[in-house]
Amino acid sequence: MMSESAESNLNTNTMKNVGISDYLSIFKDNGTYGVTCAVIVAIVTPILLSLVLQGRKKLKQRGVPVQVGGEAGFAVRNARFPKLVEVPWEGATTMAALFEQSCKRYSQQNFLGTRKVIAKDLVTSSDGRKFEKLHLGEYQWETYRQIFDRACNFASGLLKLGHDVDTRAAIFSETRAEWLIAFQACFRQNITVVTIYASLGDDALIHSLNETQVTTLICDSKQLKKLAALSSSLTTLRNIIYFDDEDSSSGSTVTQESGNWQVSSFSEVEKLGRNNPAQPNLPIKKDIAVIMYTSGSTGLPKGVMMTHGNIVATAAAVMTVIPSIGRKDVYLAYLPLAHVFELAAETVMLTAGAAIGYGSALTLTDTSNKIKKGTKGDASVLKPTLMAAVPAILDRVRDGVVKKVEEKGGIVKKLFKIAYSRRLVAIEGSWFGAWGVEALLWDIVVFKKIRSILGGEIRFMLCGGAPLSGDTQRFINICMGAPIGQGYGLTETCAGAAFSEWDDISVGRVGPPLPSCYIKLVSWEEGGYTISDKPMPRGEVVVGGASVTAGYFSNDAKTAEVYKVDEKGMHWFYTGDIGRFHPDGCLEIIDRKKDIVKLQHGEYISLGKVEAALVSSKYVENIMVYADPYHNFCVALVVPARQTLEGWAKESGIKYNDFPELCEKAEAKNEVQQSLLKEAKAAKLDKFEIPAKIKLLPDPWTPESGLVTAALKLKREQLKAKFKDELDKLYK
Numbered sequence: 001m002m003s004e005s006a007e008s009n010l011n012t013n014t015m016k017n018v019g020i021s022d023y024l025s026i027f028k029d030n031g032t033y034g035v036t037c038a039v040i041v042a043i044v045t046p047i048l049l050s051l052v053l054q055g056r057k058k059l060k061q062r063g064v065p066v067q068v069g070g071e072a073g074f075a076v077r078n079a080r081f082p083k084l085v086e087v088p089w090e091g092a093t094t095m096a097a098l099f100e101q102s103c104k105r106y107s108q109q110n111f112l113g114t115r116k117v118i119a120k121d122l123v124t125s126s127d128g129r130k131f132e133k134l135h136l137g138e139y140q141w142e143t144y145r146q147i148f149d150r151a152c153n154f155a156s157g158l159l160k161l162g163h164d165v166d167t168r169a170a171i172f173s174e175t176r177a178e179w180l181i182a183f184q185a186c187f188r189q190n191i192t193v194v195t196i197y198a199s200l201g202d203d204a205l206i207h208s209l210n211e212t213q214v215t216t217l218i219c220d221s222k223q224l225k226k227l228a229a230l231s232s233s234l235t236t237l238r239n240i241i242y243f244d245d246e247d248s249s250s251g252s253t254v255t256q257e258s259g260n261w262q263v264s265s266f267s268e269v270e271k272l273g274r275n276n277p278a279q280p281n282l283p284i285k286k287d288i289a290v291i292m293y294t295s296g297s298t299g300l301p302k303g304v305m306m307t308h309g310n311i312v313a314t315a316a317a318v319m320t321v322i323p324s325i326g327r328k329d330v331y332l333a334y335l336p337l338a339h340v341f342e343l344a345a346e347t348v349m350l351t352a353g354a355a356i357g358y359g360s361a362l363t364l365t366d367t368s369n370k371i372k373k374g375t376k377g378d379a380s381v382l383k384p385t386l387m388a389a390v391p392a393i394l395d396r397v398r399d400g401v402v403k404k405v406e407e408k409g410g411i412v413k414k415l416f417k418i419a420y421s422r423r424l425v426a427i428e429g430s431w432f433g434a435w436g437v438e439a440l441l442w443d444i445v446v447f448k449k450i451r452s453i454l455g456g457e458i459r460f461m462l463c464g465g466a467p468l469s470g471d472t473q474r475f476i477n478i479c480m481g482a483p484i485g486q487g488y489g490l491t492e493t494c495a496g497a498a499f500s501e502w503d504d505i506s507v508g509r510v511g512p513p514l515p516s517c518y519i520k521l522v523s524w525e526e527g528g529y530t531i532s533d534k535p536m537p538r539g540e541v542v543v544g545g546a547s548v549t550a551g552y553f554s555n556d557a558k559t560a561e562v563y564k565v566d567e568k569g570m571h572w573f574y575t576g577d578i579g580r581f582h583p584d585g586c587l588e589i590i591d592r593k594k595d596i597v598k599l600q601h602g603e604y605i606s607l608g609k610v611e612a613a614l615v616s617s618k619y620v621e622n623i624m625v626y627a628d629p630y631h632n633f634c635v636a637l638v639v640p641a642r643q644t645l646e647g648w649a650k651e652s653g654i655k656y657n658d659f660p661e662l663c664e665k666a667e668a669k670n671e672v673q674q675s676l677l678k679e680a681k682a683a684k685l686d687k688f689e690i691p692a693k694i695k696l697l698p699d700p701w702t703p704e705s706g707l708v709t710a711a712l713k714l715k716r717e718q719l720k721a722k723f724k725d726e727l728d729k730l731y732k
């Protein structure tokens, strides 16, 4: 679900390194004194606390049933808001109005910050590959007022440049301040913006730009070469505007190579606008703000049409779930803006008057791949209070820390274990866990160093894009000392549909509906999920309300399949996810409609459920379970965790030349399969749910290869197509 920069690195090992070296030094200055204190406090505090405080809070009602129109089902609304929230404040009905009003309200506050490049080095690794290492400086800030002026200038510049306001503009770039400026500038002239994830590939890029007849493309300077190569297919384009970089000298090359494009730099357009100011031409709530292209699981990407009203409704709703969000907050922006999750998050920040500092996943921490040794990563310099993350990133943060603790062993490992379990007990709601002074002590002795990896000031994390595992959620709660708001939503619902509340200590659920929408479960009899199920109603998750988008661009058939408008005019989106509502009104996603296969003997197998259980095996980096409905068993493709498997091979004296050869060895296959069996038993899977045969694949699945989404979700259709022969063989 993400664009190039963050994507490539969701996938490289960058994020695996988060915190690893930082962790080396974590316990250096704590001797036995700390341990003694900890033990004394550990014993005394709970006793004192249990005397002072009694009992646990009773279950808080977070969502309540509601009567709605449309198809029959079990519908729930946010308990705090009887009426749907559509705007952050009166009058902010469009992105353009919201932006202008925010910029007036917070005019002197810092708004967008970017780090200056101090030095760029090329480092050659031992195997001869070259890596770019950056030395980045402090954040340079511009105020809301300054950014507003720049957006107005850019908007005027677009007109002067000759952009026809009845045609669309596209942004194809990594996340950066100018992305947001260009975006807002377009809205000042009621220009619809097309966004495309960089990872979708050339065909998708051509398709999206052609389908929406884009005439102006705004992009990174490093995209220019690629565009020139595709120029014969990009027939609707007239203007290309590239973001200025120190080394963006390539503009002129493109002009020469493709005569019919007018190529300008971002700063040139701003200047043009400054000298030729134009009247704004503001949109209304129902106008389409964005056509966001998202990868479908099959075929070409689809353009989701988001209205101005959709995005401001989401922003208004998310505002209500981040505790006391405001001008003091600092947000670290590094996920791709072409992804609705990041777009919504940044819109929330702008609504709240927070400061947004831009970074990238490759420069996030002091030990990130692109950060020059001895210099600071984005988080250390910015010290953000709020951050967004996708589960894949948080999982890797966790793995990195755990691995380091294991490696250190001894006292470090012991201390960490005690601290972790003491806090865990507390967080899970018992007064006998580590609270108060003891919690503080553990923070100082154990967690402070871990927190400093992300700057040390994080007070709330937003997580979305895919389900977060309970273990990781707890781990981040404890080690980062910050609650995680877990969002559930899709591009089609303009991100937010449900959002877990900061004081909800449970795991694995996505919270009640956001106040901008209703969530309804509709029975899916065939799949065995109904709203009369006990103990909880279950069914397909259907979202209705102000944040539900207008449909797919130029694809009425697909729109009619998954969107419905009820008798009151409310839009409902059928997500294809299966969920259930807990008694407190919180939603839990339990399955995915199309990932359920009916086997030959009539049993239903949920591929996602089986994968989630088996991925816990230490040998599994990635796994896809496949079930052919004409058989009564399933099989699996496994990308083994290379280090672990090689470690095992070494110990067991297995000889092999390279990793692909190891993957072919029967012993290796058997070892992995035994491990899967163990996990399957632990998760109480049925016999038919345990892969009868597996194939080990040496190459990792990356978004670039098109086999997983940027959020690292499996793309089943693509995987099935690519490994068709292997799957066929498994069924022979």
Ligand SMILES: *[C@@H]1O[C@H](CO)[C@@H](O)[C@H](O)[C@H]1NC(C)=O
Pocket (backbone or CB within 6 Å): 206, 207, 210, 211, 233
């Ligand atoms: C572009 O779109 C037109 C229809 O609008 C279509 O006929 C043409 O084949 C498309 N070209 C490409 C390269 O996709």
Ligand SMILES: *[C@@H]1O[C@H](CO)[C@@H](O)[C@H](O)[C@H]1NC(C)=O
Pocket (backbone or CB within 6 Å): 165, 166, 190, 282, 283, 284, 287
């Ligand atoms: C904004 O642009 C769209 C599409 O070009 C148009 O249909 C709509 O009427 C415009 N809105 C306003 C308020 O002019």
